Amino acid sequence: MxxxxxxxxxxxxxxxxxxxxxxxxxxxxxxxxxxxxxxxxxxxxxxxxxxxxxxxxxxxxxxxxxxxxxxxxERWQDGGALDLLGERVTLRVEPAAGRHTQVERVAGELVVRPHAPRPDDLGKPGLADWRPAGEELRQLLLPWLKGELKEAALPLLERRQAEMGVRCSLLRVRWMSSRWGSCNVRTAAITLNTELALRPLACLDAVVAHELCHLLEPSHGARFYALMDRWCPGWPEARAVLRESPPMR
Ligand SMILES: [Zn+2]
Structure with a gap:
């Protein structure tokens, strides 16, 4: 207690x-x-x-x-740089347009066209040249980042499941403040932190391996790390990178 x-x-x-x-x-x-x-x-x-x-x-x-x-x-603004799964892209924030925010990856750029101002916002000054930045821009991009992360995680998950002979029942992606991933060993559902989209791909792969290992060993005891050494020998390097840059608040 x-x-x-x-x-x-x-x-x-x-x-x-x-x-x-x-x-x-x-x-x-x-x-x-x-x-x-x-x-x-x-x-x-x-x-x-x-x-x-x-x-x-x-x-x-x-x-x-x-x-x-x-x-x-400071990265979250027009001209700022993001590292998407280890690849650098420059943010381009264009004028607000349609009903939904559009995000498009073109060569080395991530072009964001924010949604047009909502009816409630009409009449507020300065909306014609609304260029979200900082937390506002980050929030707009989160759904897209989630999608990117899921797309990148699925093939890694498939490959590792086949190798390890385990099966996850559900893959979720959501923002978490203090964890990179979690595994419900009872339901075999795995959750990944959206912010892994902004870390190298090897980190995502190591987190996927970590959570799958929990389906074989729920605790973080010696057996767990023996499984990690076997299935993902690069895990200490990935962990060091993630510890150096913990999730944003
Ligand atoms: Zn764990």
Whole structure:
């Protein structure tokens, strides 16, 4: 059993999770939240000391996250560059047109024609030359990215299923904030994070292999990694790339 509450140490908010671990550890998540795991019996002042002793490290992580997020947001605009499954494309945002957003990949460009302003928006100033950027543009592109990811994942899934002799019942793609994939071992449904469309293809393949391995071994124990070594020997490199660039918040 573990319990969770929020702790404040010198102005830093820390989520304290007690129980289920043998030693105190601190983690900075990609979304900027800080989590302290501790055995049930460690006194509060000792925990505060632990956080203070690691404060410089926490601040460094938070700063790197912030810089990465800013760089990531700057890509989402006309002229920005995206890496689609390892291939670089330049974003071209054209004037708003039809009822639906259109996305077309032409040579090295990804041309986006946003949907025309909706009736509710009419009358708002500046809509004639609406050029979505940043989060607004990212949201417009998500359905297309999902489709691209699914298209790329299906042949990988087919090949791996045939090799490994397992069968996934359903492949879903959706945005997840802290995981690249998940596998429901009971229903054999696999879910992939949409953002894998913006990572190299080898990363997608390794996540597909990872989730399929769960159909053979639900836990992350030694047997699981022996299966990964057998079916996807390149998994440590793929994991390193994904750890370096966690999903956007
Ligand atoms: Zn797993």
């Amino acid at each position: 573990s319990t969770s509450r929020t702790l404040e140490v010198d102005g830093l908010e820390v989520e304290l999770v007690r129980g289920g671990v043998r030693r105190v550890s601190l983690r900075v998540r990609p979304d900027g939240s800080v989590r302290l795991s501790a055995p049930s019996r460690v006194p509060a002042d000792e925990l505060a000391r632990f956080v203070r002793a690691h404060r410089a490290w926490v601040d460094g992580c938070l700063e790197r996250n912030g810089l990465r997020d800013r760089a990531e947001r």
